[in-house]
Amino acid sequence: MSKKRKTTISSSQMNAMDCRxxxxxxxxxxxxxxxxxxxxxxxxxxxxxxxxxxxxxxxPVAFFEEWSDNRIRELAxxxxxxxxxxLENKELGMAMLQGYVEEYDGKDNFDVIxxxxxxxxxxxxxxxxxxxxxxxVARLDGLVRDHETGKLFSLEHKTFSRFNPGHMEVDHQxxxxxxxxxxxxxxxxMDEEVVxxxxxxxxxxxxxxRVRLPLFERHKLYRTEQQIxxxxxxxYWQYREFNRPGIPxxxxxxxxxxxxxxxxxxxxxxxxxxxxxFLLDEQFTKRGQD
Numbered sequence: 267m268s269k270k271r272k273t274t275i276s277s278s279q280m281n282a283m284d285c286r287x288x289x290x291x292x293x294x295x296x297x298x299x300x301x302x303x304x305x306x307x308x309x310x311x312x313x314x315x316x317x318x319x320x321x322x323x324x325x326p327v328a329f330f331e332e333w334s335d336n337r338i339r340e341l342a343x344x345x346x347x348x349x350x351x352x353l354e355n356k357e358l359g360m361a362m363l364q365g366y367v368e369e370y371d372g373k374d375n376f377d378v379i380x381x382x383x384x385x386x387x388x389x390x391x392x393x394x395x396x397x398x399x400x401x402x403v404a405r406l407d408g409l410v411r412d413h414e415t416g417k418l419f420s421l422e423h424k425t426f427s428r429f430n431p432g433h434m435e436v437d438h439q440x441x442x443x444x445x446x447x448x449x450x451x452x453x454x455x456m457d458e459e460v461v462x463x464x465x466x467x468x469x470x471x472x473x474x475x476r477v478r479l480p481l482f483e484r485h486k487l488y489r490t491e492q493q494i495x496x497x498x499x500x501x502y503w504q505y506r507e508f509n510r511p512g513i514p515x516x517x518x519x520x521x522x523x524x525x526x527x528x529x530x531x532x533x534x535x536x537x538x539x540x541x542x543x544f545l546l547d548e549q550f551t552k553r554g555q556d
Contacts, residue, residue, distance in 0.1 A: 273400045274386060275505045277439035283504055287517040287536070291529055296553025297546060299528050304351045307337060309425045311359050312468060313382075313407065316366075316423050320408060321381035326363045334359065361472040362425075362481075369482050376410035376419070376464060380454070383409075385446040389502050400505040402498070404442045409450055410464060412486065418460045419486065420447040424467045429483050434465060441497040444489040462488040 282289045291297045311333050315326035334356035341352065384405045388397040408421030420443040434440065440463040447460040467483035507513070517533055524530060532549070536542040 272386070273505070273509065274403045275389075275400055275501050276403045277437075277442050280438065280501060280504050283508060284523060285518040285520070285527070286513075286515045287533060288523075288527055288529055289508065290515045291532070291546070297529075297550040298553065299550055301549070302341070303528075304355055307341075307352070308355045308359055308470065311337070311355075312362065312425050313423055315359075315363055316466075317382045317407065319367075320378045326367065327360050330359050330363055331356065358470065358472060362468050362470065365473040365481055366468055375413045375484075376421070377413070378408055378410050378421070379418075379456075380406075380409040380450065382407055383450065385450055387446055387449050389498055389505065392499050392502055398502055398505070400502070400509075402442055402446065402501055404439070404446050406443055406447055406450065407466075409447055409454075409460070412464065415461075415486075417462075418447070418451055418456070418458050419462050419464045420444055420460060421464050421466060424465060425470055426467050426483075427470050429467065429469070429480075431483075431485070434485070434487055438497045438500065440465075440487050441489050441493050442501075445494050445498070462486055 279289070279293050282292055311330050314333055315330040318324040318329045319326040334352070338349070338352050338356070342349070382405065384403065386401040386403045389400050389402050390396070391398050406420050407423045410419050410421045411417070412419055420440075422440065422443060443463055444460050447463075451458060451460055463486075465483065465485045465487055467485075469479065469481045469483070471477055471479075471481060473481060517537060524533075527533070532542050532545045535545055
C-alpha cells in the first residue's frame with residue numbers, strides 16, 4: 267500500500283495561487299510542460315554547477331559544459347527546432363560561471379556548512395500552540411557562516427536578467443528559507459540563529475569590457491521573527507483556503523503574471539470555450555506519468 271502524500275505548500279505555490287486556474291492545473295492536477303524553457307534550463311544548470319563547486323570543489327565550468335551536452339542529447343526529440351537556443355545557453359552559462367570563478371574563487375565571504383537540501387516543516391496554526399497538517403517546503407542552496415558577522419545564513423543562487431532589489435525585502439521565498447534553514451541548523455546540533463539569506467546573483471550576460479552593469483550581485487537579506495510570522499500566517503491560510511472542498515476555480519488575468527505563465531495559450535483556449543484539454547494532453551504531462 268502506497269503512503270499517503272503529505273500536504274505541502276511552497277513559496278512558488280503560494281505565488282501560483284494568485285491565479286486559481288494556474289494553481290489548479292499546476293499544483294492540484296500536476297501538469298508539467300513536456301518542453302522546458304531555455305531560461306529554466308539555464309537556471310537549473312547554473313544551480314547544479316554551483317552545488318558541485320561548493321559541495322565537492324568541482325570546476326563549475328567543466329561541469330556545466332558536460333551537463334549541457336547531456337541535456338542537449340536528452341532534449342533533442344522535443345527541442346529539434348530550438349537546438350541553437352540550447353547551444354547559446356551552453357556558451358552563456360559557461361561564460362557566466364567562468365566569470366563567477368574569477369570573481370569569487372578564494373574570496374568568498376562565507377564558509378559553507380551544508381549544500382543543496384530540500385527541507386520541509388509543519389506549519390504552526392496561528393494563535394494556537396499546535397501544528398497544522400500542512401508542511402512548508404523549500405530548497406536551500408546552502409547553509410553558510412558569514413565572515414563579517416559570524417552569523418548563519420541560508421544561501422540562495424539566482425540567475426537574473428534585470429536586478430530588482432526592491433522586492434527582496436518582502437519576498438516570502440527568502441523568509442521561508444530562513445525558517446527552514448533554522449530547522450536544518452537545529453538538526454545539525456547548532457544552537458544558533460539563522461538570521462537571513464545571502465543572495466548570490468549571476469547576471470545572464472557574458473563578461474565583456476562593454477558590459478557596464480555588475481555581473482554579480484551578492485547581498486545579505488535579514489529576516490525578523492515578525493517577518494517569519496507574517497509568511498507563516500499567509501502559508502497557513504492559503505493552505506486552508508485552497509484545500510477546502512468545492513473551491514471555485516477561475517482565471518485571474520494579470521498583464522505581468524500572464525506573460526510568464528506556462529499555461530498562457532491553454533488558458534486563452536479555455537476562456538474562448540475551445541478544446542483546452544487537447545492542448546493540456548499534447549503539451550503537458552501529469553505528475554506520476556513522467
